[in-house]
Amino acid sequence: MDTLLTAEIAANSPRYRRRSSTFIDGVHDVPDEKASPMAPAQLYSTMSGRLFHSGRIAIVLVGLPARGKTHISVSLSRYLQWLGVKTRVFHLGDYRRATMGPDMEVPEDYFFINASATSVMLRQKILKKCREDIYAWLNHENGQVAIYDAVNPLASGRRSLAKEFQKHDVQTLFLESYVTDQNILEENARSVKISSPDFVGMDPDEAAKLYLKRIDMKIPHFETMNEPDLNYVKMINAGERIDYNNVSFGYLSTRIVFYLMNLHIKSRVTFFARAGTSSSEDSFKADAPLGDEGRAYAKKMADTLLAHREAERAAVIAAGGSPAPLKPLTVWTSTRKRTVETADYLKNLGYRVRQRSQMSQLNPGVCEKLSETAMRRLYSEEVDKHELDPYHHRYPRAESYHDLAVRLEPIILELEREHNDLLIIAHESVLRVLYGYLMACDAMHIPKLKFPRNEIIEIIPASYQNEAKRINIPDVHIDMIPGSPEDIRIPVPPSGFVSPLSGLGTPAEPATSMSKVVTPSILTPGEKAENPLSRD
Amino acid sequence: MELARPSRKTNGAGVQVEDTQICVVMVGLPARGKSLIAQKAQRYLRWLSIDAEVFNVGVYRRKGNKQPSADFFDVNNAEGERMRKAAAEAAVTDMLNWFRKGGIIAILDATNSTKARRRWIKERCDKEGVETLFVESKCDDEELIMSNILEVKTSSPDYEGQDPETAAQDFRKRIRNYEKVYETIDKDESDLTYLKIMNVGKQVIINAIQDYLQSRVVYYLMNLHIKQRSIWLSRHGESEWNVYGKIGGDADLSPRGEAYALKLPELVKQSFDPGEDHPLTVWTSTLKRTIATARHLPQEYNQLQWKALDELDSGVCDNMTYAEIKELYPEDFEARDQDKYNYRYRGGESYRDVVIRLEPIIMELERSENILIVTHQAILRCIYAYFMKEDQEKSPWLNVPLHTLIKLTPRAYGTEKQVFKAGVEAVSTWRGKGSVAKHEDPVEGVTTSLDV
Known part of the structure; x- marks a missing residue:
């Protein structure tokens, strides 16, 4: 329905591109040859490259x-890729835009059953191109799951689609989002209409109603799924209820239902922040409390965050957006003392804080606090192995990043569940993995992600891709800023703060090295965030 | 709708550790x-x-x-x-x-x-x-x-x-x-x-x-169904490493292991109840010894290889005997005896790790009907513990003898077990807690064995 959103007509299909940076959501990336052969939370691999003993699958929205x-398609794709299932989303809307070019309007009768011959031809041309790409992905690019994001309004059309896929030896699972709750519809419509010039100056509620009415006029025939012979999952009112009809589907479909x-379709942001520092000797086992400077940091971080949220809201209102109050903010910490105490300031301001034991840091094992020289001397083979695969390798008695990613699975699903804005205060190793999930990073990049203490990371969801922003925390002491080293090989401790680093208890990389780290404030020039729900 | 929850959810201080009941x-x-x-x-x-x-x-x-x-x-x-x-x-x-x-x-x-x-x-x-x-x-x-x-x-x-x-x-x-x-x-x-x-x-x-x-x-x-079905479990036939008392590795079958592989089809037939005759789906690991053990089974048995069924990764101790491990890593040897479920080999896995990687297998197993699994000692211990409700203290110490087929049939009030011995000689690969650093014969009446 992007014709209603003239600002959004950018014919940028195919959307798939090589990854240019870890700061861009990689969910639509074409994996390059240097990418890790294993996805971040992949438990095993098979000769065919297909997982869960499922064949090739088309998930049809x-x-x-x-x-x-679109939000459901992209989120599901992100999760399946995280598990190692080779998944790609095909948005029919992209193909329509690419075929018609930026200046052509979708014909009025485009979605009608009795559409004119020219509209039918246009429709078929667009469909053909999209299907060709789907088969190319499944047959020649080693893809396992193709997610086909389109309206698919009629039962007859769905049946013939399933038949056609079956001819190509592809199983079909339909996935419907069905909404009866007018409030949810209007909220979605409100968030869509903001970017459309058609509705400028209109009362937001009026605009939402008008928008929904236009949809009904454009697509007058829609049949909700009720075909006992097809495999389908019907999400009713954004997951309040799920109906599942399973004729012949394997494990992967229940995993998808799982x-x-936990998924909802509301838009909310996630913030990442580091814990403050300790002034006493800290180590993985000691679990030291915050020092004075750590507490001062906690306050500074929280004040910056709260001011940022207010400023964002003011900007939305200034742009003609809804004057609704801010979404509540929930804080998650691990059960480690420094993360819990960093949240104390916010807790005292009345924010809800939850401790999550799964979010404790990477266990550094026997190498904690060893200098690089000592490690090379004691575990030279391990250091070599680690350099080959820093994501999967674990030092003696330690956890690997892969272990951490698997351990964080419940957190990832709860992250999807959360309806409030969320601040996560955790060790850098945990932030790396969670960021890796939300931004669909390649496993090999995850250990190298940087979260300096003077920045709060904000992840803004959009239906096509998430966007990451960095918010500067002013006046953080320079010795406190550096991140933990990307693994547990550590240079000799600098003098100064006793423990500028969290749990790995490892001395910092020299602060001067920070100048080399590129952390632009908005990281994706040319990759404008889009509104959730704005596409079909 | 957000319902006001009782005190456990919001304990006044606003802080809670995850404690959903x-x-x-x-x-x-x-x-x-x-x-x-x-x-x-x-x-x-x-x-x-x-x-x-x-x-x-x-x-x-x-x-x-x-x-x-x-x-x-x-x-x-x-x-x-x-x-x-x-x-x-x-x-x-x-x-x-x-x-x-x-x-x-x-x-x-x-x-x-x-x-x-x-x-x-x-x-x-x-x-x-x-x-x-x-x-x-x-x-x-x-x-x-x-x-x-x-x-x-x-x-x-x-x-x-x-x-x-x-x-x-x-x-x-x-x-x-x-x-x-x-x-x-x-x-x-x-x-x-x-x-x-x-x-x-x-x-x-x-x-x-x-x-x-x-x-x-x-x-x-x-993922559950309530249709009547059984699951057959077997270790691979005796391998060359079993004969030398080495753990892990990817060795071939010994001649006696080969004899077991040849006997397996007959043993499976023998395990069928009267009137029960249907092809099984066979799952093996990706290691040579399990694939070789399953290779004489009837053609109509569909075979699948799972990486997740590979033996517990013993890290640096792979390909060693227990005596060698004790000598090179005495602390590890002792630590493993103290808490075998949680002990993780250097650069390898613990039983707890194995359970995590087996979870998709268990899910798939629940969905499936008649399955024969040919895999390894530690993996069988975990799968067996799942079906027979063995606790974590005991399961890593179970004796899983070679050349034995176990048939498990889940019933409403517990899982039924039947054991079929191939009658082909094999070494023991079991070792008691706190005992000598070598494979030994299980002690009757003391060792929990899968075949009794």
Whole structure:
């Protein structure tokens, strides 16, 4: 329904591109040859490259515009890729834009059953190109799951689609987002209409109603799924209820339902922040409390965050957006003392804080606090192995990043569940993995991600891709800023703060090296965030 | 809608460690597989180290009336009604006490067939800050119900020692009594969190899931079926490394191991019940010795290789004998004996790690029907522990002899085990806790062996 959003007509299909930076959400990336052969939370691999003993699968979306289909497609793709299932999303809307070019309007009768011959031809041309790409992905690019993001409004059309896929030896699972709750619809519509010039100056509620009415006019025939002979999952009212009809599907479909039980379609942001520092000797086992400077840091971080949220809200209102109050903010910490105490300031201001034991840091094992020289002397073979695969290798008695990613699975699903804005205060190793999930990073990049203490990371979801922003915390002492080293090989401790670093208890990389780290404030020039739910 | 939750959820200070407690309430007529589902869910959760307990109202009822006839379950039988309510009351009270001591997931196994009864349970749990998840198993497939009736009349304590025909008749009558008052979960109860499974998972409705742990339980239950089936387990044939007493590696079969591989097809046939003859699906690991062991099985047996079935990775100790490990890594050798479940080999895995990587296998196994798994000692220990409810202290020490086929048949009241020996000689690869650093012969009466 992007014709309603003239600002959004950018014919940028194919959306798939080589990754240019870890700061861009990689969910639509074409994996390059240097990418890790294993996905971040992949438990095993097979000769065929296909997992869960499933063959090739088409997940076909069903639902009218403003039902969150694109958001569901992209989120599911992100999760399946994280598990190692080779997944790609095909947005039919991209193909329509690419075929018609930026200046052509979708014909009025485009979605009609009795559409004119020219509209039918246009429709078929667009469909053909999209299907060709789907088959190319499944047959020649080693893909396992193709997610087909389109309206698919009619039962007859869905049946013939399933038949056609079956001819190509592809199983079909339909995934419908069905909304009966007018409030959810209007909220979705409100968030869509902001970017459309058609509605400028209109009362937001009026605009939302008008928008929904237009959808009904454009697509007058829509049949919700009720085909007993097809495999389908129907999400009703954004997951309040899920109906599942399983004719012949394997494990992967229940895994998908598991994920969908935790997914919602509301938009909210996630912030990442580091814990403050300790002034006493800290180590993985000691679990030291915050020092004075750590507490001062906690306050500075919280004040910066709160001011940022207020400023964002003011900007939305200034741009004609909704004057609704801010979403509540929930804070998650690990059960480690420094993360818990860093949240104390916010807790005293009345924010809800939850401790999550799964979010404790990477266990550094026997190498904690060893200098690099000592490590090379004691575990030279391990250091060599680590250099080959810093993501999967674990030092003696230690956890690997892969172990951490698997351990964090419940957190990832709860992250999807959370309806409030969320601040996560955790060790850098945990932030790396969570960021790796939200931004679909390649496993090999995850250990190298940087989260200096003078920045709060904000991850803004959009239906096509998440966007990461860095918010500067002013006046953080320079010795406190540096991140932990990307692994547990550590240079000799600098003098100064006793423990500028969290749990690995490892001395910092020299602060001067920070100048080399590029951390632009908005990281994706040319990659404008799009509104959730704005596409079909 | 955000409901105001009792104190456990918001303990004033606003800080909470994750401590969701869930009461899984079974709903459904008799012979719909409720007890089987309850047992399995408990086993699965415990296997994942989540504290779980089943509270079976029938057990409480039998305290008052050991083997009641169907009349006892008639709605018009006031005395029966009173006693059944008292049994439910006692079970719920015990369950809530168990939650107060820190239990995580309780499964309340009863018919809970009326809306009033379900509302009453929800209110009791709400008061304690315990979440409720109703799980209804609804089934119209007569054949399935009949096979369940046959199963129940032979294994339920209610009919122990009775004539099977009389038992089946009485049981059918009991079901009819329940049918008179049975109310399926419907629109009136849309405020409940529930999972409704129709015809063994062909249709599923999931309503108002509140948190991750609930979604996790639902996910598991969706993978279950209640069809009768068996699982066959075997280690690979004796390998060359077994002969030298070395662990891990990717060695070929020894001549005796080869003899076992040749014997396996016959052994499988021998394990079939009379009239049972169907192809099995064979799962092996990706290591040579399991693939070689399965290679003489009939052509029509579909074979799949799983990386997740590979032997526990012993890291730096791979390809070593226990004597070599003790000499090179004496501390590790000792640490492993102290807590074998949690001990992780340097650069390798622990049993706990293996359980995590086996979880998809267990899910797939639950979904599947007749499967023969040819894999390795540690992996078999974990799979066996799952089906037989062995605890974590014991499972890593189980003796899993070579050249032995084990057939497990899950039943409503536990898993049945049959053992078939190939009669082909093999070394022992078992080692007792705190004992010498070499493989030894299991001690009769002391060692828990899978083959007894």
